[in-house]
Amino acid sequence: MATLEFRTALREAMSEEMERDDDIFLIGEEVAEYDGAYKVSEGMLDRFGHDRVIDSPISELGFAGLGIGAAMNGLRPIVEFMTFNFSFVAFDQVINNAPNMRYMSGGQFEVPIVFRGPNGAAGQLGATHSNSTEALYSNIPGLKVVSPSVPDDGKGLLKTAIRDDDPVVFLESELMYGMKREVSEESDYTIPIGSARVAREGSDVTIVAHSKSYHIAMDAAEALGEQGYEAEVIDPRTIKPLDIETIVESVVKTNRLVVIDESTPFTSVASEITHQVQDRAFDYLDAPILRVTPPDTPAPYAPNLMDAYMPGVDETVDKCLRVLYAE
Amino acid sequence: MADDTSGPDPNSGSNGSLNGGADLPEGFPHASQLKQAGITSLADLHDLESLEDLAGIGPAYARDIQNALEESDVGAPAAEAANGASPEAATTEKRPSPLSEEESEAPVGGAATQQTTDIPEGPLEETVTYETYPADTYGHEEIGFADEEVLDLLRNMLLQRRFENRCRQMYQRQKISGFLHLYIGQEAVSTGSVNAIDLGEDSVITAYRDHGMGLAMGITPEEGMAELFGKEAGCSSGKGGSMHFFDAEKKMMGGHAIVGAHLPLGAGLAFAHKYRGDDNVCLCFFGDGAMHQGAFREACNLAGIYELPIVFVCENNQYAMGTAVDRAFSKPDLFKHGYNFDFPASLASGMDVFSVNKAVQDHVENYARNDQPSLLEVRTYRYQGHSITDPAEYRGEGELDQRQSQDAINRLQDYILERDLATEADMEGIDEAVKQRVKDAIDAANEASFPDEEAIYDDIYTQDDYPFIA
Numbered sequence: 015m016a017t018l019e020f021r022t023a024l025r026e027a028m029s030e031e032m033e034r035d036d037d038i039f040l041i042g043e044e045v046a047e048y049d050g051a052y053k054v055s056e057g058m059l060d061r062f063g064h065d066r067v068i069d070s071p072i073s074e075l076g077f078a079g080l081g082i083g084a085a086m087n088g089l090r091p092i093v094e095f096m097t098f099n100f101s102f103v104a105f106d107q108v109i110n111n112a113p114n115m116r117y118m119s120g121g122q123f124e125v126p127i128v129f130r131g132p133n134g135a136a137g138q139l140g141a142t143h144s145n146s147t148e149a150l151y152s153n154i155p156g157l158k159v160v161s162p163s164v165p166d167d168g169k170g171l172l173k174t175a176i177r178d179d180d181p182v183v184f185l186e187s188e189l190m191y192g193m194k195r196e197v198s199e200e201s202d203y204t205i206p207i208g209s210a211r212v213a214r215e216g217s218d219v220t221i222v223a224h225s226k227s228y229h230i231a232m233d234a235a236e237a238l239g240e241q242g243y244e245a246e247v248i249d250p251r252t253i254k255p256l257d258i259e260t261i262v263e264s265v266v267k268t269n270r271l272v273v274i275d276e277s278t279p280f281t282s283v284a285s286e287i288t289h290q291v292q293d294r295a296f297d298y299l300d301a302p303i304l305r306v307t308p309p310d311t312p313a314p315y316a317p318n319l320m321d322a323y324m325p326g327v328d329e330t331v332d333k334c335l336r337v338l339y340a341e
Numbered sequence: 342m343a344d345d346t347s348g349p350d351p352n353s354g355s356n357g358s359l360n361g362g363a364d365l366p367e368g369f370p371h372a373s374q375l376k377q378a379g380i381t382s383l384a385d386l387h388d389l390e391s392l393e394d395l396a397g398i399g400p401a402y403a404r405d406i407q408n409a410l411e412e413s414d415v416g417a418p419a420a421e422a423a424n425g426a427s428p429e430a431a432t433t434e435k436r437p438s439p440l441s442e443e444e445s446e447a448p449v450g451g452a453a454t455q456q457t458t459d460i461p462e463g464p465l466e467e468t469v470t471y472e473t474y475p476a477d478t479y480g481h482e483e484i485g486f487a488d489e490e491v492l493d494l495l496r497n498m499l500l501q502r503r504f505e506n507r508c509r510q511m512y513q514r515q516k517i518s519g520f521l522h523l524y525i526g527q528e529a530v531s532t533g534s535v536n537a538i539d540l541g542e543d544s545v546i547t548a549y550r551d552h553g554m555g556l557a558m559g560i561t562p563e564e565g566m567a568e569l570f571g572k573e574a575g576c577s578s579g580k581g582g583s584m585h586f587f588d589a590e591k592k593m594m595g596g597h598a599i600v601g602a603h604l605p606l607g608a609g610l611a612f613a614h615k616y617r618g619d620d621n622v623c624l625c626f627f628g629d630g631a632m633h634q635g636a637f638r639e640a641c642n643l644a645g646i647y648e649l650p651i652v653f654v655c656e657n658n659q660y661a662m663g664t665a666v667d668r669a670f671s672k673p674d675l676f677k678h679g680y681n682f683d684f685p686a687s688l689a690s691g692m693d694v695f696s697v698n699k700a701v702q703d704h705v706e707n708y709a710r711n712d713q714p715s716l717l718e719v720r721t722y723r724y725q726g727h728s729i730t731d732p733a734e735y736r737g738e739g740e741l742d743q744r745q746s747q748d749a750i751n752r753l754q755d756y757i758l759e760r761d762l763a764t765e766a767d768m769e770g771i772d773e774a775v776k777q778r779v780k781d782a783i784d785a786a787n788e789a790s791f792p793d794e795e796a797i798y799d800d801i802y803t804q805d806d807y808p809f810i811a
Contacts, residue, residue, distance in 0.1 A: 039616065047452040065616070071646070076605050076639025083609020086594060087544060089616060091609075106602050119587035119595065120578025121800035156801050179803040255807060 015196035021054045023165035023197045024130075024186065027172035028055070028092060030202070032062055035090065038176060041068040041077050042094030042131070051096045052132065052191050078104035078129065082112050085127040085181075092176060095131035098147045098185065112181040113156025126179045130172070133161065133185035134226060134276045135313055138320050144313030148224075149277040151183045152254040152286070158207055159253040161185040163228035166197045167251055170205030178207065187226050210257035212264070216244030219334045220264040222287055223274035224250050227306075227325055231274055234330035243338060253283055261287065262294045269300040270337040274325050279307040301337040306330050471676055474689035474700040476752065481760075484699045486536075488762050492771065494536065494694055495757065498528040498750050499775045501553040504562050507779050508552070508569060512729050516787070517569045519582050520598075524553035526724035529749035530656050531557035533697025534624060537705055542619075544592040544610045546603050547626040549584035550723075551596025554626065558591045562782035572789035579792045580800065600661075601627065601634025604653070608640045611651035615712060622650040622709035624701070630661025632675060644714035645682045652704040653684075653716045656691065658723040663735045679716030691721025692747045722747075 018026070032038045044051045046059040046069040059067045070077040074095065081091035095101045101108055108129060115123045135144035152159045160175055160182060162168040168186070175182040213228070214235050223231035228249045235245035246264050250257055265271050271291055275284035284305040291303060306325045314320055335341050481491045505525050511517045524531070527550075535545070535557040547554045555565055560576045568575025569583055577587050584598035594610055597603035607625030614621045631637055632655060644651050655675050659666050667673040679686025685708050689700035700717055708715040722744040726733040733741075757763050763771075799805060 068647075071642065073639045073643060075636055076608070076643045079602070079605020079636065079640070080609040080612055080643055083546075083594075083606035083611075084613040084616070085609070086606065087610045087613035089613045106599060107605065110599055111597075111602060111606065115595075116803075117800050118577060118581040118585045119589070119800075120575070120580045122577070122587050122589040123594070124803060158802075 016199050017194050018165050018169075018197045019191065020165045020168055020186070020193045020195075021050075021052060021056075021191040023169040024054050024172055025056065025058065026197075027169045028176070029058060029061065031173055031176040032058075032066060037088065038090045038092065039066040039068060039084075040092045040094065041070055041081060043070055043072055043074075043096045045069060045094050050094075052188060054186075054191065055094070074100050074104040075107060078107040079111065081127050081129075082107060082115070082125055082181075085112075085125045086115060086123045090126045090176065092128045092130060095129060097136075097143065097188070098131055098133040099143050099145050101129065101131070101147065102145075108151070108181075108183070109154045109157070113154050116180070117156060124179050125181050128172070128175045128178075128182045128184050130175075130184035131186060132188040132191070134187055135320075135324060136188035138315050138317060139313070140315045141312035146276040146278070146308075147183075148185055148253045149275075149282045149286075152283060153281070156181065157254065158182045159185065160207060160251065161225045161253055162251055163190075163223075163225050163249050165193065165195045167205060167211065167249075169197055170203050171207065171251060173202075174204045174207050177204070182207070185225065189226060205251070208252050208255040208257055210248050210250045210252075210260040212246065212260065213249050214245065214247040216246040216268070218243045218245060218268055219270040219272060219338055220246045220248060220261070220268045221272050221274065221330065221334065222248045222250060222261055224253065224283075225276065227274040227276055230306075230325055230327050230330055233327045234334065237327060237331050238334055241335075241340075243334065243340070245334060250287075256287070256290070258287075258290045258294065262291060265291055265295045266298045269298055270334075271299070271303045272306060272330065272333045272337060273303065274306040274330055276325060277307065278310050279305060280310055282307055301339065304333040304337055306333055469680060472685075472687035472700075472703070474687065474696040476690035476693035476696055476747070478693075479695040479699045481695060481756075484695060484702065486698075491753070491757060491760075491762050492767075494532055495750070495753050495768065496771050496775060497532045497557055498694065498753065499772055500562065500778070501525075501528045501531065501556050502750060503772075503775050503779045504556060504565065504782070505552060507566075507783060509725075509729065511566075511569065511783065516783075517583070518571070519584075520549070521569075521583050521729040522550040522727065523725040523729070524550050524723070526744070526748070527656060527658060527691060527721045528553055528557075529694040529697050529753075530626075530654075530691045530719050530721055533694040534626075534654065534701045537698050537701035538624060539621065541591055543621045543705075544594050544614070544623045545626070546594040546607045546610060546623065547596055548600065548603065548628055548631065549596050549598040550628070551584065551586045555586040555588065555593055555596070558588060558593045560586060560588050560591070560593065562779050563785045564588075566779075566782040566786040567789050570786040570789065571791060572786055573792040573796070574785075574789045578796070578800075580796070601631040601636040603627070604631065604634075604636045604640035605643070607651055607653070608644045608647075608649055611644065611649035611709075611714070612647060614650050615647070620710060622652065622705055624652050624654055624705075626654045626656055628661060629655060629657040629659070629666045629675060630664070630669070631655075632678060633661075633669065638681075641679075641682045641684070641714070641716070645684065648712040649714050650709040650712050651714045652701065652709050653679075653714065654701070654704075655716065655718045656721055657718055658691075658721050660723070660727065660733075660735070662727040663731070663733075665735070674718075676716060676718035682714070682716075684714055684716045686716040687718070689717060689719045691719040692749045693752055694749055 045055045046067045049056040078093055081093040084091050112125050115125050134146040148159055148161055151157050160171050162171050175184050221231040231247045235247050238245045246268055248261055248264055273284040273287050275282050277283050284307055288303045306329050308323050313323055502525055505523045512521050531553040564576040568577055571579045573579050577585055584596050586596045607623050611623040657675055676686045676688045690696040697719055704715045704717050754768055
């Protein structure tokens with residue numbers, strides 16, 4: 015195992031795939047000369063040249079669509095959004111063109127493309143720069159949505175996403191790019207899309223959480239452990255397809271579920287998990303499923319408001335204690 | 342090339358010659374046509390007695406090629422010669438801006454700005470030229486068509502018209518549902534354009550008024566009608582409908598139904614051609630209404646900075662739904678919008694198939710195959726409403742009759758008679774055969790099966806048993 019920053023793990027994934035397949039290229043704002051707005055693509059211009067690491071002007075609709083057209087014509091683009099807040103400018107391309115092309119052409123065209131970049135709030139950036147997009151994109155048939163929480167998953171899943179013949183929305187996190195963790199040094203390390211990871215075993219309550227929220231879940235599990243409750247933590251890693259079997263298996267064991275999700279609560283990822291679990295494991299539940307999400311408001315700026323807005327460890331512990339009837 | 346120890350493939354054209362003269366220089370005019378005719382090097386060209394004897398090389402091409410050949414003989418770069426020699430060249434050069442420093446002190450490397458803040462004395466003036474392709478200007482031989490090919494053009498345009506007349510009827514009989522946008526009146530644009538490209542290699546993408554383009558590219562009337570009927574045998578397996586005709590084999594990259602959204606896709610198709618170095622181009626068709634979308638600007642700008650092999654073809658049929666073009670544009674001469682991207686830009690009549698063909702030939706050969714994007718406005722007119730339910734009451738009095746008097750099919754029929762290429766009876770026979778073909782397509786579509794209900798889950802993802810589909 016090597017200890018790598020998240021950004022380095024992602025860069026290794028892209029670089030290894032680009033070495034393997036000449037049809038892969040990277041396009042986005044500041045990915046080349048600037049070395050990446052968050053340095054994910056640092057050094058890739060020198061390594062692969064201007065033909066394959068391509069700076070785009072501030073033109074998300076244009077370069078997202080260009081990527082889709084290139085994919086229809088045989089290439090495998092990686093499209094970087096500087097943040098997924100800006101993917102809304104390209105919404106039509108991402109939700110109407112990429113995922114529908116295969117279907118409405120009767121299977122004649124594939125769109126093997128990865129849209130990647132940081133997703134979710136990243137501090138006091140205000141409402142326009144703090145969107146969590148996983149619930150929006152997961153609502154679209156034809157898209158796959160991946161959202162890793164640790165560098166090792168980031169590398170293995172990004173390599174798989176790049177090889178996937180369907181459009182993949184790959185959600186990273188600004189706040190996690192500098193996180194250093196162990197990453198497999200296995201050559202050609204891939205992780206299948208659609209498989210959850212049981213990150214911590216426990217028998218009292220299940221906590222499901224992805225991306226940054228996963229780390230909240232792990233901290234909450236530690237705190238619960240100090241109170242004598244063993245939480246099982248599941249990181250779905252992929253939002254769509256969702257590995258519901260692994261989640262249900264855990265709920266059958268613990269009979270209690272708390273879902274942390276950075277999406278705002280109405281029609282969120284947490285809503286969907288809640289629905290699927292009650293559908294499949296209603297008789298196993300000993301308590302209502304609770305969610306830890308931001309309030310149904312835009313993201314604020316003031317530090318105290320932002321603290322209140324984001325899902326946190328204390329709130330997660332509280333909700334776990336509630337489903338454990340331990341308050 | 343000569344030190345390639347792997348050994349050139351003698352059949353592969355461009356790597357075939359070691360001595361006998363260089364390969365055709367990059368940017369040599371009409372190189373793809375020459376390659377198809379077996380000409381892969383300057384030496385091959387010198388050996389020819391007459392350029393015009395080559396299949397697919399008309400007199401206009403021959404002139405371009407001859408000029409380029411002469412220029413290359415005295416050592417001038419062929420690409421410049423080709424542009425300079427073409428009498429049709431519009432604004433081919435990037436205009437130098439007086440606001441850019443020619444010799445910047447900024448570090449060389451391409452990433453630093455070359456632009457100055459020292460503002461020169463004004464006013465600044467510049468001259469721009471736009472080529473035009475009026476109707477009744479070109480004869481078929483000079484743009485490379487043999488006599489019998491003119492009848493093929495007529496047959497193809499008639500097929501589109503008869504097919505769509507029947508679509509109208511089938512909609513009224515409730516065989517066709519959904520939106521139905523008819524192309525009637527615009528057939529010269531599809532037929533003229535498709536006959537100017539390397540069909541199946543060059544890619545074509547268009548908007549939702551796509552039946553005509555599909556038929557021109559070789560989607561059969563059976564496949565087209567079956568699609569409109571929602572049948573599994575349709576060109577999109579009954580999953581696309583009127584606005585989403587696709588044919589991967591012909592590189593018909595779709596009818597696209599969100600206005601303007603396919604222009605960036607066109608840029609991407611062209612990007613892939615260039616990335617692979619396959620010498621093919623993308624023709625990207627869109628209506629006048631699409632030019633209002635930001636996608637137009639973004640696609641053009643990206644095509645410009647990445648020097649993509651694409652021709653943006655605006656089919657200006659005068660109305661975006663019910664809004665007349667001059668009501669909606671602050672600059673209604675749409676070809677002039679190419680100026681904003683330093684594109685060669687020109688204006689062609691869409692009521693003469695030869696004018697369209699010549700314009701697209703020039704845009705493809707002079708520009709797109711040299712990685713220079715361009716804009717072609719084709720002025721045309723749709724005889725029907727925006728969609729089948731639109732009575733088109735926004736038209737001016739007598740407007741439709743006046744426009745129909747310039748009908749492209751009638752014009753071609755007149756030309757054929759005038760040039761003695763066929764008799765009235767011959768053309769009648771062609772029309773009858775086309776009508777019968779369309780009738781047969783309707784019968785086949787009637788008898789064809791709808792997709793199995795299970796097909797609703799097919800082709801969402803590559804893996805057909807994807808876990809969340811149920």
